[in-house]
Amino acid sequence: MKSHPSDDIIDLLTRFLQNGAGNEEKEQAMEWINKSESNKEYFENLKQIYHSSEEIEDFDKIDLDQQWQVFKHNNVKAKKSGSSYSYLFKIAAAVVVVLGIGYLLKNNLYSDVHLIAGADNIQEYKLPDNSVIWLNRNSELIYSKNSFNEQNREVTLIGEAFFDVAKDSLKPFVIKANDTKVRVLGTSFNLKTSKDSGVTELVLVTGKVEFSNKVDQVILQPGEIVSTNANHKITKQNNKDLNFMSWKSGILKFENTPLFKVFKDLEIFYDKEITIDNQGIVDCTLTTTFDNQSLESVIEELKLLFDFTITTQNSNKILVTGGSCDQ
Known part of the structure; x- marks a missing residue:
């Protein structure tokens, strides 16, 4: 079992990455890094996390504990094992959540x-x-x-x-x-x-x-x-779902698909909530392919085909009103 660097080593490596280490500390850091392959690997991982955090504006103002909780809730039932481990993971978690x-x-x-x-x-x-x-x-x-x-x-x-x-x-x-x-x-x-x-x-x-x-x-x-x-x-x-891989391919395919299913697939793909007000169009069918298109582009094509009106209620909610199957 490989030993975990002490808090003093973590602090030394952090100062080394921040160019805040003196000549003697730089020598100590390099000596520790070159001591073993596992040390080199640990330092590379720490360096990757540190440089990623630099991409976040005002990173020093971020509540790492709060971002850690968000990260755990959204991604993984993480286990903490010592303060240094938590600190390293919290920085990385903030990078994942914020960026x-x-x-x-x-x-x-x-x-x-x-x-x-x-x-x-x-x-x-x-x-x-x-x-x-x-x-x-x-x-x-x-x-x-x-x-x-x-x-x-x-x-x-x-x-x-x-x-x-x-x-x-x-x-x-x-x-x-x-x-x-x-x-x-x-x-x-x-x-x-x-x-x-x-x-x-x-x-x-x-x-x-x-x-x-x-x-x-x-x-x-x-x-x-x-x-x-x-x-x-x-x-x-x-399997009858043509779009089970759309999240990966970016392609949405429809073959005589009812509009209620079309909008359901659009909801999932674009992460939006779409409500159809006119139940008279839910069974209208669509045969087409959308290839890596924006939601705005897709909606414009559907409006031309079915003559409905779109109302954006907020950034995530869309209301579909009017429309007809016969255009």
Whole structure:
């Protein structure tokens, strides 16, 4: 087990990064950094966090404890283990919350790696086994640095991600999500969890996966979707949702889709609340593709097709009034 730097070392390294260390302290810092590979790795992680914090205006005025609580609520049930560990994580948490960017966090014993997507960005990461994941906003993937790809390929997902798993017949790739477990050898799929509702949903794109919970398990084929809820009931069927990967691709597809479903997909994709006042248009159908377009551009096209009126009630709420299916 690797020892964690003392508070004095953390303070020394911080002064070194801030160019506030004297010549003797600089020598002490360099001596400590070059003493071992783990020290070098720790310093690089600290440096990355420190430089990211410089991008935040008036960073010294930020309440780190408050940002830490926001970060824990939105991302991870984090555990604190000593004041230095908390301080390092709090700075990184503030970077994630305030900048909304993705981040990679390692705990003080270098045992866990946290891959994080902030509120405003989708993040792509390559894992040590050459698997690639795309994390949706406000999502997180956790794995053990010490054992992943050495003893096993186990990860924990909070939120939503698309996985392109590298093949390894000797070490299956296992994902823990809520109370479910997904076991694969090499495949691609979308996995989504909700900690509030307890719902976990997987759509298989290629390959084959085993999806299980405490009471049941199923095998999925490409094109199938499986879901489970807090009651542990597993449901498997053919996937009819064309937009389950829109958060990753930026593309929204509709084929004779009723407008109520169109607006529901727009709500999810653009993170808005859309209310249809005229129930006479909810069953109007739409066949089209929106390719990485802004919400404003999409709304303008729909207005031309269905002649409705849009009222923006605030930054997140949109009211749709009037309109007709026959234009």
